[in-house]
Amino acid sequence: MSVAGGGSHRRVVQVVVALVVVFVSLAFPSTSLADTGGESEREERLARAMAEGRALDLTVHSSSMNRDVPIRVLVAADTSVPRPTLYLLNGSGGGEGDAHWFAQTDIVDFAADKNVNIVVPMSGGYSYYTDWAKVDPVLGRNKWTTFLTRELPPVIDAKLNANGVNGIAGISMAGTSVLALAETAPDLYRGVASYSGCAETNTELGRLAVGAVVGGSGGDIANIWGPIGGPGWRAHDPVVNAYKLRGKAIYVSSGTGLPGRHDHLSDEAIDGDVVEYARILGLGGVIEAATYYCTLNLQSRLQGLRIPATFDYEPGTHSWPYWEDQLAKSWPMLERALNR
Known part of the structure; x- marks a missing residue:
């Protein structure tokens, strides 16, 4: 799918979409939209x-944040030999409520026959899983890049007798983060999958998307990467730094924001609730339309760099049933990358 040029019409569309995301997200603080049945x-x-x-709950201490981090693990089906690891990140809430992979999807059954360890941090809400420049009065000290790329992997490798081969995937807020993490630690991950994430931080759309998540939780986005629009924001922009993804298996997906196959009253996530139906179509549609624009920009950038990547677009909103589907669709690519 091609990307429109950088004309004034496109910029206006992006800003309007992002502003709607901000205001709607503030009206509905949770950006994890569909609590499936x-x-x-x-x-x-x-x-x-x-x-x-087959599943473990671990506590791993982070020296950089001076806190203990809860980690949930699905152990590889066959542990007779060391296996690779997929780090799977939750969305804006970080898994601290009930909006996480275990409550919202069939991840336990899905992983039962997979010879890959799946590691899910159950913390990190509204942090963008990045190293913040400053301690935030509301969200505290966040050094998630340090934790995820330096502190956690050695603990996981030792505890699970893993083979040191890793991939990373994430949704929504973490759909941005996994791309940035793969760019920051290019030798750590062989594959990366981003589902419904805005791949930009240093554009109008990207900054407003970050503001919707962080600001909506009471955090100050100026504490993340320094002055807004400054060099720190550019340094963490996945599109700007897309060249660092070369050589990795890359899978990126987004809905278009238009109603898709899970957006009907009889779906498990909605169960006939007209109010929930309207909320998902309204809020979820607008947010997914924004991630769709970001994803198109990433696709254009990677094509310009001649870096192969798989992009998947389909009608759909910003909700868990689609992320469950996308994990399954991206799995063959991730599995090949982890076992090559």
Whole structure:
């Protein structure tokens, strides 16, 4: 799919979309939109996996943040030999509430026959999983790039007898973060998958998207990468730094914001709730339209750099059923990268 040029019409569209995202996100503080049904069944499956040793809850200390970080792990199906690891990040809430992979998707069943360890940090809300320039009065000290790329992997490799081969994937806020992390630590990850993330931080759209997440939680975005629009923001912009993704397996997806196959009243996430239906179509549609523009820009940039990548677009909103689908669609690529 081609990307429109940088004309004034496109800039106006981007800013309008981003402004709507900001105002709607402030009206609805949670940007994790669809709480899918069947949570009790998922809890039971997770409990069984824990009892059988297929799932683990760990606590890993971060020296850089001076805090303990909860980590949930799905262990590779066959541990007779060391296996690779996929780091799978949650969205804006960081997994600190019920908007996370285990409550919202079939991740436990999905991983049951996979010979890859899946590691999910259950913290990091509204942080963009990055190293903040300053301690924030509301969100505290955030050094997530340091934790995820330096502190956590050695602990995971030792605990799981992993083979040191890694990939990373994430949704929404973390869809931005995983690209930036793969660019920051290019030798750490063989593959990266971004689902419904805005791949920009140093554009009008990117800055406003960051502001919607961080500002909506009470944080100050000037504490992330220094002065807004300054060199720190450019240094963390996945599109600007896309050349650092060369040589990796890359999968990026976004809905268009238009109603898709999960956006109907009978879907599990909606279950006939007209108010929820309107909320997902309105808020989820607008946010996904914004990520769609960002994703098109990343695609254009990678094509210009002649860096191969898989992009997947389909009608759909910013909600968990689509991310569950995209994990499954991207898995063959991730698995090949991790086992090559």
